Amino acid sequence: MNTMGRRVRNTAGFALALALGATLPAHAEDACTDDGTVCWTRTKGAAFVPGKRASRRDKRRRGRRDPGSLSVEIVGGRGSVFLNGRYVGTAPVSGITVPNGRNDLEIRDGMVVLASGRLSMPSGGVITLTVRAPTAAGPF
Numbered sequence: 001m002n003t004m005g006r007r008v009r010n011t012a013g014f015a016l017a018l019a020l021g022a023t024l025p026a027h028a029e030d031a032c033t034d035d036g037t038v039c040w041t042r043t044k045g046a047a048f049v050p051g052k053r054a055s056r057r058d059k060r061r062r063g064r065r066d067p068g069s070l071s072v073e074i075v076g077g078r079g080s081v082f083l084n085g086r087y088v089g090t091a092p093v094s095g096i097t098v099p100n101g102r103n104d105l106e107i108r109d110g111m112v113v114l115a116s117g118r119l120s121m122p123s124g125g126v127i128t129l130t131v132r133a134p135t136a137a138g139p140f
Contacts (some may be wrong), residue, residue, distance in 0.1 A: 018114065037115065038050055038131075041127070051117055052118035061101050069097075071093065072091045073130045074114065074133055077109055082107070085104065086123070091131070102118055115129070
């Protein structure tokens, strides 16, 4: 009976810790644009601002120590990911190293820009973007 009681208490303690978020390393936040074409999940203070670009001053302030990480997924389509004007891969991509500070992010399918904006990355920040590709209108 004591062994069974201990198991229940240990299980209850684990469930309580999990419910309180004690085992999670960071708090994740979800956000989307008004039209719902771009959604992102961020942790450790990373942020995405659609339609904005990094200024010259922002570019000078970028750091190289303890970079952040970026993952991009495109739902219903394909696309190329460009970070600070440089091609980094074809979506889906994950684990892209992003320098600290404000960065320019653009996701394109050929000449069509699916999403663009300013990515603010703190030290060790993590952000995941999900882009919904526009549906093509058929001839009928």
